[in-house]
Amino acid sequence: MMMFMSSSMNAASASAEQATQKEFKLPKWKSIAGEVYTMHNWDLQYDLLAAEEFLNNMLSCGWRPVCVSRGTKFSFVPCVPGEYTCRTILTVGTYGSFDKKKAGELAELLAADGACIVPQEKTWGGQTGLIALKASSLGSFEIVSDLDSRIEEYALRKKYADSLGALFLFVGVAQLVAGIGAFLSSDVPLLTFFPLSVIWFSLAYYYYRPAPRYKKILTRLKAERDISET
Amino acid sequence: MTDKQTVLTEAAYYILLSLYEPLHGYGIMQKVAQMSGGRVQLGAGTLYGALSSLVTKGWIVEGAQYDRKKEYQISSLGHSVISNETARLAELLANGQRILRDAVEADTQADTEEG
Numbered sequence: 473m474m475m476f477m478s479s480s481m482n483a484a485s486a487s488a489e490q491a492t493q494k495e496f497k498l499p500k501w502k503s504i505a506g507e508v509y510t511m512h513n514w515d516l517q518y519d520l521l522a523a524e525e526f527l528n529n530m531l532s533c534g535w536r537p538v539c540v541s542r543g544t545k546f547s548f549v550p551c552v553p554g555e556y557t558c559r560t561i562l563t564v565g566t567y568g569s570f571d572k573k574k575a576g577e578l579a580e581l582l583a584a585d586g587a588c589i590v591p592q593e594k595t596w597g598g599q600t601g602l603i604a605l606k607a608s609s610l611g612s613f614e615i616v617s618d619l620d621s622r623i624e625e626y627a628l629r630k631k632y633a634d635s636l637g638a639l640f641l642f643v644g645v646a647q648l649v650a651g652i653g654a655f656l657s658s659d660v661p662l663l664t665f666f667p668l669s670v671i672w673f674s675l676a677y678y679y680y681r682p683a684p685r686y687k688k689i690l691t692r693l694k695a696e697r698d699i700s701e702t
Numbered sequence: 703m704t705d706k707q708t709v710l711t712e713a714a715y716y717i718l719l720s721l722y723e724p725l726h727g728y729g730i731m732q733k734v735a736q737m738s739g740g741r742v743q744l745g746a747g748t749l750y751g752a753l754s755s756l757v758t759k760g761w762i763v764e765g766a767q768y769d770r771k772k773e774y775q776i777s778s779l780g781h782s783v784i785s786n787e788t789a790r791l792a793e794l795l796a797n798g799q800r801i802l803r804d805a806v807e808a809d810t811q812a813d814t815e816e817g
Contacts, residue, residue, distance in 0.1 A: 561747045574750065577727070580770070581746035584728035617745030618713050624751060 496529040510547045517543045519682040520560045520601045527558040540592045556605045557613045562629050564600050586610045623693045630686035637680025644672030710787045713752050716742055718784045721762055726771040
């Protein structure tokens, strides 16, 4: 992208840029307040990997995230394309709840290492991940730098997506069954329960959605480890 | 109790080595980078995970806390682990060097005889 922006770009970099632009389209801005541009993206809800890819694409197009609200509302300010790299990490404990100690210690380590944390506000059900930016001029940026840690991180992400997806699916089904039971045995209208089930099913979908991609990444990483250990 | 068969990851090995003096998180990252000539750059997540695991195993201990920064130091158990691991690596290295040297010598001898 930097090559594209420079005056001495060649044909190869220009065509690569065109290909990238075809893959990634800049979102429509919802609001603009001074230098801060805001947009909504529901697809990124509870999906750290997708959020990281999206934010890196935005950074390479010259937009630096300054705040994430409710996991779906992203605010950006202009920056030099490719000036920063974005990485994310899940900050939940063994039982899937927000791990304040982990988040705090990681944020301090990242700050000491020259990275800055993108503030998140109005998070639903607690903040579950850190979004960090680091200037590309400071060198390569990885929060999880070795194969074993990467496997651990993606295993945790998959476990989190699987268990919360299953939990909300179970609650949704239970709600629906209870609703049908109440409808059949009394005059309670089915519509009293149905919308609640839809909410639970939607939550199950949103939480579970990234799990297959995490599984694919885990399989690849484990294969890499098998090769390196052979 | 020390497990003599413990195989350390590169990150864990360097972290243990760096903690012969008390260091906080970022100090460990810098020390490891310095020891490995910049080759091993520990990410914050990797370091956090490794420190939690090493503390749980009792191989390092948490020390004083200055300005919200916690210091860590190697324990006697950690010292035994790293001694065993260093001996294992030394054996690997010695065997590797011996076999490679023999192979090179055999090649040279074969070349001389052909010539």
